[in-house]
Amino acid sequence: MNIGLFGGTFDPIHKGHLALAAAARERCDLGRIYFVPTNVPPHKTTQPVASFFHRYAMTVLATEGEKAFVPSLLEAPNEFVVHDKKAVRGAVAPAPNYSIDTIRKVKREFKKADRLFFLIGIDAFKDIPKWREAEALFSECEFIVASRPGYSLADVATALPQKLRPREEITKPFSKQPAKGDLALPGVTLHLLDNVNQNVSATAIRQALADKKPVRKYVPESIEEYIKKEGLYGN
Ligand code: ATP
Numbered sequence: 001m002n003i004g005l006f007g008g009t010f011d012p013i014h015k016g017h018l019a020l021a022a023a024a025r026e027r028c029d030l031g032r033i034y035f036v037p038t039n040v041p042p043h044k045t046t047q048p049v050a051s052f053f054h055r056y057a058m059t060v061l062a063t064e065g066e067k068a069f070v071p072s073l074l075e076a077p078n079e080f081v082v083h084d085k086k087a088v089r090g091a092v093a094p095a096p097n098y099s100i101d102t103i104r105k106v107k108r109e110f111k112k113a114d115r116l117f118f119l120i121g122i123d124a125f126k127d128i129p130k131w132r133e134a135e136a137l138f139s140e141c142e143f144i145v146a147s148r149p150g151y152s153l154a155d156v157a158t159a160l161p162q163k164l165r166p167r168e169e170i171t172k173p174f175s176k177q178p179a180k181g182d183l184a185l186p187g188v189t190l191h192l193l194d195n196v197n198q199n200v201s202a203t204a205i206r207q208a209l210a211d212k213k214p215v216r217k218y219v220p221e222s223i224e225e226y227i228k229k230e231g232l233y234g235n
């Protein structure tokens with residue numbers, strides 16, 4: 001089976017995440033996509049995020065009704081306190097979660113014919129050279145990289161870790177063409193999704209909620225209700 005792994009802070013999960021996953025499922029015939037809320041995102045250790053409890057609960061709600069979308073506890077805290085609903089927006093504890101560890105953990109359970117695809121938006125992809133064992137990520141799985149309003153897919157190959165980056169002579173002839181399709185380079189397979197076009201971010205949603213503005217067009221109804229019920233994000 002083709003299996004997708006989609007990690008994120010999901011603070012909160014929104015329609016951009018769901019659009020990316022739906023497009024990836026179609027494109028690469030994914031039988032299952034694990035939605036993995038990260039307990040401690042390595043790049044956000046100093047920022048406050050909602051408790052893992054709430055982010056996971058919202059992930060469960062948002063993936064309901066779509067059989068292939070599976071909420072995952074792969075990056076849950078070691079001691080997952082199920083009723084820790086009070087830790088609403090505290091600074092997160094240290095010990096960040098690294099994608100390379102999660103990928104290896106998932107693959108331990110794989111059957112021979114399973115293939116792993118890592119789902120990611122182009123904004124996050126551009127940071128990959130800074131990730132732990134960045135080059136190893138590409139030998140462990142294929143990547144599905146999605147467009148996102150405000151970011152260009154055109155320079156996706158130049159965003160690769162240096163050792164995997166193709167020489168300029170190779171990328172230059174393609175630099176004026178729309179970035180789409182598959183990119184198979186030595187040691188790297190990228191599937192580009194150029195049709196994910198949801199102009200939404202969790203940051204904008206948190207800001208709208210703090211300003212008492214509606215967020216219904218950015219999140220499924222169940223998420224809006226959960227946020228209200230739990231009084232998240234200053235709501
Ligand atoms: P924040 O605004 O808090 O940084 P975010 O909206 O970027 O959050 P994350 O949970 O950090 O959401 O993102 C998880 C993954 O989903 C990342 O790979 C990111 O690129 C991708 N993603 C998030 N929003 C979109 C979107 N609107 N379109 C395409 N990809 C997206």
